Amino acid sequence: MSTIKKSGIITLCGRPNVGKSTLTNALVGEKVAIVTNKPQTTRNRITAILNRGESQFVFVDTPGLHKARTRLGDYMVNVVKESVADVDGVMLLVEPIPNIGAPEQQLIDRIKTLGCPSVLVINKVDTLEHKEKLLEVIQLYTQAHDFTAVVPISAKNGEGVDELLNVLEGFLPQGPQLFPEGMVSDQPERQMMAEILREKLLLCLDKEIPHGTAVEITKFSERDDEVIEVDATIYCEKNSHKGIIIGKGGSMLKKVSSMARQDMERFMGTKVYLQTWVKVKENWRDNINLIHNFGYRDE
Structure with a gap:
């Protein structure tokens, strides 16, 4: 009760x-x-x-x-x-x-x-x-x-x-709870995974590059052994940015993915198998359909 x-x-x-x-x-x-x-x-x-x-x-x-x-x-x-x-x-x-x-x-x-x-x-x-x-x-x-x-x-x-x-x-009016017990956010887990990966891009990359990135989670499923499989695509606005995000021999992408996976595991409370890809979508920040596709909606 x-x-x-x-x-x-x-x-x-x-x-x-x-x-x-x-x-x-x-x-x-x-x-x-x-x-x-x-x-x-x-x-x-x-x-x-x-x-x-x-x-x-x-x-x-x-x-x-x-x-x-x-x-x-x-x-x-x-x-x-x-x-x-x-x-x-x-x-x-x-x-x-x-x-x-x-x-x-x-x-x-x-x-x-x-x-x-x-x-x-x-x-x-x-x-x-x-x-x-x-x-x-x-x-x-x-x-x-x-x-x-x-x-x-x-x-x-x-x-x-x-x-x-x-x-x-003192500002709260009398009334029943608005969200169920144990819930700390209304963000779907899939959205949280995307945000965690985007945070690591912001932390690891310089200047304007990370602001021109978006993350789409294309797979989010739990295996029988309770490991969560996450496939994520990182979108950037230029080919030159793609090279920087991947890094020499894939070093930057590996670093970002490793940091993100650790945070995802803390958030989910279980092992996470994360795979990441980088793709170019020029000027996506000015394309309303892509903005909506990446989870930024008014409702």
């Missing part, structure tokens, strides 16, 4: 590379969103679920709000705008810098329009040498909007995460 008495949806938004996916993982205590130090790592809306006492939190992690340069970019910006609607609360995640940039101002304007409870979450406080800088940040943002609460945190080391959850619990 469920003991959940309160449940609600909380959106997490902010500019690229501010730590949204790291915070999502810290909130639920498990890796449900891929994390790299490169902007625009998250492309889709990711739902993460946490049951805590009598409350169920449903966190929606969004791509960073950025200036779109491709059709895929348009899709990502749209996801952010739609995710800050019909929710029970919004977390605006910012860095401890006393300056409100255009992306933050856009999101503050959206929060004001919605009129829902909002928390200013100041991340990366562990990087501050002078704590008085934090007061400047708080003062600047509280002048821009009357936030329900302001919580300084470090998503990386977990500092302030419990305090943040206590604040967010």
Whole structure:
């Protein structure tokens, strides 16, 4: 019998590379969103679920709000705008810098329009040498909007995460749980496998190359011996990129695949047999059909 008495949806938004996916993982205590130090790592809306006492939190992690340069970019910006609607609360995640940039101002304007409870979450406080800088940040943002609460945190080391959850619990309306027990994300396992592989591409490759990659899982099946077989095709936009992804004698592809397989095994809790291929699809980020094929959909 469920003991959940309160449940609600909380959106997490902010500019690229501010730590949204790291915070999502810290909130639920498990890796449900891929994390790299490169902007625009998250492309889709990711739902993460946490049951805590009598409350169920449903966190929606969004791509960073950025200036779109491709059709895929348009899709990502749209996801952010739609995710800050019909929710029970919004977390605006910012860095401890006393300056409100255009992306933050856009999101503050959206929060004001919605009129829902909002928390200013100041991340990366562990990087501050002078704590008085934090007061400047708080003062600047509280002048821009009357936030329900302001919580300084470090998503990386977990500092302030419990305090943040206590604040967010106050936003949850009375109601039954929205997702079943034991579920930490609404992402299909196949999609998670693709995201894990894409994370390793972002970590191992330089400059624009990894942003021009997409991963399609063409086979995902469990054998009788409980080993999961995963066939993955990595798509890139240029022949020259294909050579870099494969590497000399296949060394880069082998490295990326090995790192991905280890993470897949941790996520699935069993052995994974992973095979990877690299193919070229020129300008796929501007082809709406291919964008949909690779799992980026509005619904």
